[in-house]
Amino acid sequence: MDLRQLRYFVAVARERNFTRAAETLHIAQPPLSRQIQLLEDELGVPLIIRKTRPVRLTEAGRLFYEQSLQVLGRVEQMLAATRRVGLNQNSVLSIGFVASTLYGGLPSLVRKLRQHAPELDIQLLEMVSVQQIPALKEGRIDIGFGRLRNSDPNVIGTVLREERLVVAIPKGTSLAQDASPLGVAALAGQKVIVYPKEPRPGYADHVLNLLHSHDARPAEVQEVREIQTALGLVAAEAGLCIIPASARQIRSDVHYRLLDGKDATSPVILNHRVGDNSNYIDLVKQLIEEMYAEDPPWLDLEHNLLHRPLLGR
Amino acid sequence: MDLRQLRYFVAVARERNFTRAAETLHIAQPPLSRQIQLLEDELGVPLIIRKTRPVRLTEAGRLFYEQSLQVLGRVEQMLAATRRVGLNQNSVLSIGFVASTLYGGLPSLVRKLRQHAPELDIQLLEMVSVQQIPALKEGRIDIGFGRLRNSDPNVIGTVLREERLVVAIPKGTSLAQDASPLGVAALAGQKVIVYPKEPRPGYADHVLNLLHSHDARPAEVQEVREIQTALGLVAAEAGLCIIPASARQIRSDVHYRLLDGKDATSPVILNHRVGDNSNYIDLVKQLIEEMYAEDPPWLDLEHNLLHRPLLGR
DNA sequence: CCGATTTGATACCATATAGGTATCATAGCA
DNA sequence: TGCTATGATACCTATATGGTATCAAATCGG
Structure with missing residues (x-):
């Protein structure tokens, strides 16, 4: 598991569209699809229902989306706090x-x-x-x-x-x-x-x-x-x-x-x-x-x- | 930033020794050193004082260590919760x-x-x-x-x-x-x-x-x-x-x-x-x-x- | 209902990045 | 002041990520 995969998943969940999500991430669509697949494989659980357009999240996907947002936010806070302490010599x-x-x-x-x-x-x-x-x-x-x-x-x-x-x-x-x-x-x-x-x-x-x-x-x-x-x-x-x-x-x-x-x-x-x-x-x-x-x-x-x-x- | 780097840093912080940390991570010592360097570069802040043996954490490093443990714990929880929901169809x-x-x-x-x-x-x-x-x-x-x-x-x-x-x-x-x-x-x-x-x-x-x-x-x-x-x-x-x-x-x-x-x-x-x-x-x-x-x-x-x-x- | 369009998946290649090996530099200690 | 432990550096290999071309299927308009 990788923070990149969380960021990718969040983008897809937000856009409900792989192609547009790939654009906002500045990568091509196929690698994005593959990273999401890898993530689902690792979890052993499907996160996205692709049989409909726009794509939807499964129950597990909704939970994972919510949690991912929190984790990513937490990581940002951590980076900022560490930089502040390191640079200000606090x-x-x-x-x-x-x-x-x-x-x-x-x-x-x-x-x-x-x-x-x-x-x-x-x-x-x-x-x-x-x-x-x-x-x-x-x-x-x-x-x-x-x-x-x-x-x-x-x-x-x-x-x-x-x-x-x-x-x-x-x-x-x-x-x-x-x-x-x-x-x-x-x-x-x-x-x-x-x-x-x-x-x-x-x-x-x-x-x-x-x-x-x-x-x-x-x-x-x-x-x-x-x-x-x-x-x-x-x-x-x-x-x-x-x-x-x-x-x-x-x-x-x-x-x-x-x-x-x-x-x-x-x-x-x-x-x-x-x-x-x-x-x-x-x-x-x-x-x-x-x-x-x-x-x-x-x-x-x-x-x-x-x-x-x-x-x- | 990458969860791998967090895990690596946590291992080093715990062991206070790059070589032993590398062993517990099942990788060689040089790649570990480099990942920590990359992490420090990205933060723009040194995390570890290498001039002493055993190595010590800087103030920023202590903070980052503590936060890393929390983030990694959070991620584990998230994976477990998502698997539970996905598999049990809850x-x-x-x-x-x-x-x-x-x-x-x-x-x-x-x-x-x-x-x-x-x-x-x-x-x-x-x-x-x-x-x-x-x-x-x-x-x-x-x-x-x-x-x-x-x-x-x-x-x-x-x-x-x-x-x-x-x-x-x-x-x-x-x-x-x-x-x-x-x-x-x-x-x-x-x-x-x-x-x-x-x-x-x-x-x-x-x-x-x-x-x-x-x-x-x-x-x-x-x-x-x-x-x-x-x-x-x-x-x-x-x-x-x-x-x-x-x-x-x-x-x-x-x-x-x-x-x-x-x-x-x-x-x-x-x-x-x-x-x-x-x-x-x-x-x-x-x-x-x-x-x-x-x-x-x-x-x-x-x-x-x-x-x-x-x-x- | 069918062709057009949108959009995601697959195959394959190029490249970046992680990891390994050999070796060097230095802190700590007797 | 050597000796040992330990981290850094240089360089190579292997893996994994991203890109391009193309296929397949869902959706929609007529």
Whole structure:
């Protein structure tokens, strides 16, 4: 598979006519026909119905057309971004983060970073905690915000805070009658939805361990890919779901109750490479301290346990 | 630019060694060196520092590596999805939607659709209202959920509901003292944030027109790319923002007040091609009716004006 | 319904480009 | 300062891409 073939296919799909597509591509028509044939052979699937004029796309062809446009657009963006960074000698700071930090301090940290270092190209990559460690070691990210403690000697993890957990409960069920904190044991026998399904180990296992250590055996465990889906299922009364307190913002159509217990928490951890002397790492730490000192709304004491000094400085 | 070059570069970036990378690619080392050189020439930017052993990536190279992995992954997904659709003879229903419908009925509609038509491959594409019309005509989507009325004779638009608008106000400012509905005129002289910046015309213009028609001239208008950013700026006290009522769910750290006035609404419109006889269009309409009849929480009368019968049947 | 026209497929050739082999240049290390 | 590992260069071969000529079939006008 070749980007050229994607470009050719897109031209044909757009024009619905091989001859005209060949003209816009500045090649002759027969090579174009052949490239499309090669593409179809490789896919093992016909993309174009040639028995009618104008030619039409098959179902698979429509899908492939749509996806091709997106891939080609993505490639263009990539070239432009790389040129910009290479020519302007900008620096790039890649930040990996778990989705839930979007509801905590990440947006305001990024805002602060852009203000303090406008020359910096900040790249944000969503990835779960266990993906962050290899990503750091391979240099794909410089900083990770995760939720699992790691034991890799090449990566330093600093717990920024311990966030308390809440249970999301469908409105109208008996557990939702009350707003008071709930013991973990009270979840025994309930249908529980956990996320993310993969990769493992992940936050789902953290939650399942918590339940297990409190002898709260769920009636049923459903695994879903992401928190949005999980909360959607809660709203659809498919079960309960345990989420970090800050993620309550995602949906207001379910009921939330704090979980009791000192271990009913999930840490937010700052990860970076051992021996990374980049100034930007220090800037990030400084801005995090600053941000925490400002007492943002998502950092209320009811939902967070803090260890000061934050970064051991 | 060629996918082969991306694969080659990824191998080198991973191995940090041309010779070993060439082995994993099952080619000799010199051609690999040359392909990387060609890639760098085309970009006009060096990607690899060869003066050290092992070789290292430049800043631009790190960015390009990360992006290449994503693009290659995307391509794999695309091939798999196309093969699946082509071989299983599955049908594809492409749905274009404006982001705000994610906070309304779209998730539950999609859930219902998957239940009622499990053989269907549902593709969801976020796009603003004006992009939906050409996308429908070109067959890139079959159904669009938008917020702007269109006048194209080839596309039928049905207003599902008129959603009332709310103002997002930074907590702690004087306007946020009260929770009662607000007249549009009261927004005169305020800093206003609108989205999306492009493409135009879009929802931003709908909002600006509303302000203009009420003689509510803002002190300052800031345009941002998406609603998340807009509400983030509101939270950072950068100004006010007018959003459809259902999007209140996005953030709970800002204050919301309903906008008064019969024209302070934004429609949710179902678009599809004239003469599209697909059964799935009818199924979608039927499921929408069903969903609206269930009185979902986002469809409260306080925030929505309904025209029954919904789909003129 | 049939010939004219449009348009895609096939056959075959020319050429560009990728890959291989031999060899050279240089970084890193003892 | 040699020795080894490793990347670059030069040059050749093989493959694949594009072009030209021509055939075949879908569509359309009368």
